[in-house]
Amino acid sequence: MGKYIGLKPLPPDFYDKYPPVAEVVVERCIGCERCVKICFFDSIKMIDKVAFINKDNCTGCGLCFESCPVDAIVWVKDETWQNGPYIQRYGGGSVEFGD
Amino acid sequence: MPTLEVEFLGYRVKSPIFVASGPASHDVKQIPIAQEMGAGGVVLKTVVPDKFDYMRYWPRPRYKLIDWDKKMNGKSQYFTLYSYEQAYSGSVDDYFNFVKISKSISDIMIIGSAFADEPSDWIYLAKGIEEAGADAIELDISSPHKPGTLQFETHFVQAIKSVVENVKIPVLVKLAPGPDVLTQAKICSELGADAVTLCNRLRGLEIDIETGKPILHGYYAGVGGPWAKYYVFKHVSEVYKEVNITISATGGVLNWVDALKYIMLGAKTVQILSVIIVNGWGSIRRINEGLLSFMLERQIENLEEVRGIASRNLIEPDLIVRWTGEKKSGPRNTFEEW
Numbered sequence: 561m562g563k564y565i566g567l568k569p570l571p572p573d574f575y576d577k578y579p580p581v582a583e584v585v586v587e588r589c590i591g592c593e594r595c596v597k598i599c600f601f602d603s604i605k606m607i608d609k610v611a612f613i614n615k616d617n618c619t620g621c622g623l624c625f626e627s628c629p630v631d632a633i634v635w636v637k638d639e640t641w642q643n644g645p646y647i648q649r650y651g652g653g654s655v656e657f658g659d
Numbered sequence: 660m661p662t663l664e665v666e667f668l669g670y671r672v673k674s675p676i677f678v679a680s681g682p683a684s685h686d687v688k689q690i691p692i693a694q695e696m697g698a699g700g701v702v703l704k705t706v707v708p709d710k711f712d713y714m715r716y717w718p719r720p721r722y723k724l725i726d727w728d729k730k731m732n733g734k735s736q737y738f739t740l741y742s743y744e745q746a747y748s749g750s751v752d753d754y755f756n757f758v759k760i761s762k763s764i765s766d767i768m769i770i771g772s773a774f775a776d777e778p779s780d781w782i783y784l785a786k787g788i789e790e791a792g793a794d795a796i797e798l799d800i801s802s803p804h805k806p807g808t809l810q811f812e813t814h815f816v817q818a819i820k821s822v823v824e825n826v827k828i829p830v831l832v833k834l835a836p837g838p839d840v841l842t843q844a845k846i847c848s849e850l851g852a853d854a855v856t857l858c859n860r861l862r863g864l865e866i867d868i869e870t871g872k873p874i875l876h877g878y879y880a881g882v883g884g885p886w887a888k889y890y891v892f893k894h895v896s897e898v899y900k901e902v903n904i905t906i907s908a909t910g911g912v913l914n915w916v917d918a919l920k921y922i923m924l925g926a927k928t929v930q931i932l933s934v935i936i937v938n939g940w941g942s943i944r945r946i947n948e949g950l951l952s953f954m955l956e957r958q959i960e961n962l963e964e965v966r967g968i969a970s971r972n973l974i975e976p977d978l979i980v981r982w983t984g985e986k987k988s989g990p991r992n993t994f995e996e997w
């Protein structure tokens with residue numbers, strides 16, 4: 561098993577085409593339930609001792625990647641998404657908000 | 660029996676521990692959880708005017724735990740929660756509804772939070788939040804903005820003034836950490852604000868050396884973590900000593916000891932968020948229990964007995980005990996044999 565990496569510094573390469581959502585690679589999951597505990601959106605459940613991510617609830621925040629000790633979580637495309645991405649267009653002196 | 664109850668802005672709340680504005684107060688489902696865990700109240704996620712609807716879309720991913728020790732998990736004192744999250748993701752009307760429902764399904768204090776640029780928008784949001792039944796409103800003038808845009812003197816003084824004049828509920832102003840905190844807190848008090856929330860997180864930046872790119876969304880992000888409390892401790896102490904205004908403290912609380920320190924420095928309430936994100940909702944209960952057992956052990960009946968004690972114990976710099984006779988050669992950077 562490789563070294564624990566956690567969330568990679570950059571988003572997956574399709575991040576500007578489809579919204580990324582998290583998915584568990586079943587063969588790698590050790591059933592520790594850490595991702596279930598850290599998920600803030602009730603999107604992870606244990607099914608038969610393996611974590612399962614409900615994509616409808618996943619907001620793609622990235623927290624579960626960090627909680628997984630075996631890097632069993634990967635990004636997949638949410639292909640059901642209808643609208644394109646939203647890019648903020650700031651004019652000169654316009655306002656931004658983020659925390 | 661000791662009690663955690665405190666008087667806060669005219670309300671009697673069950674605990675000084677509040678949920679800070681953010682993802683833990685973005686949905687009505689979270690309000691009963693906060694109540695059950697024993698929070699004294701909740702500051703709801705910040706809403707922005709409809710004209711800023713682009714601020715409601717969040718990038719993916721938007722959180723990264725830096726220096727995260729997987730063995731320590733959220734018990735480590737050194738991790739950083741690096742995040743770029745936008746405002747409340749619904750419309751202003753959704754938000755007013757959110758306030759209303761939150762109020763109707765709970766009996767803890769519900770504080771609305773808003774951000775805008777022009778006074779008319781501030782007033783619209785503040786009045787709507789008041790009419791929806793919020794117990795107070797927090798003006799989030801400190802969630803990081805695009806550099807060089809909104810300034811305290813040019814934008815926010817007027818905003819605070821107009822909100823204070825237009826609502827009857829208590830007004831809290833959430834300030835950014837930095838050299839201006841004391842001056843800004845004084846101005847808030849003069850403008851008639853009822854409290855200051857000290858302090859929001861600072862904006863920082865992390866990069867990836869493989870690609871030379873800023874990580875995640877590619878731009879600055881909010882940074883915070885248990886290490887961030889020390890400068891806020893100072894701000895709380897300074898404002899407590901110098902300004903006659905109620906303080907709600909926020910920043911870097913990991914456990915009950917941190918919360919107690921904020922109270923000993925003069926805060927009435929303590930808002931927590933990152934610890935809930937990484938360690939779960941049980942953090943609120945654990946902090947309450949920790950405070951209570953400390954009080955039992957020390958026979959403290961009420962937190963008022965210790966509130967501000969550490970700030971009052973702060974000495975003047977001219978009273979610091981110093982010693983002459985420092986070696987002329989100064990501090991050395993080599994370790995020679997004595």
Ligand SMILES: Cc1cc2nc3c(=O)[nH]c(=O)nc-3n(C[C@H](O)[C@H](O)[C@H](O)COP(=O)(O)O)c2cc1C
Pocket residue numbers: 659679680681682704705740742744745746747772799802833858859860881883884909910911912930931932933934
């Ligand atoms: C993900 C995230 C989102 C936040 N969003 C807001 C916000 O919308 N409005 C606001 O006033 N503060 C916001 N904050 C700041 C928190 O309310 C809080 O003051 C800060 O995180 C310090 O407390 P902590 O160290 O316990 O997290 C946010 C913080 C985080 C981590």
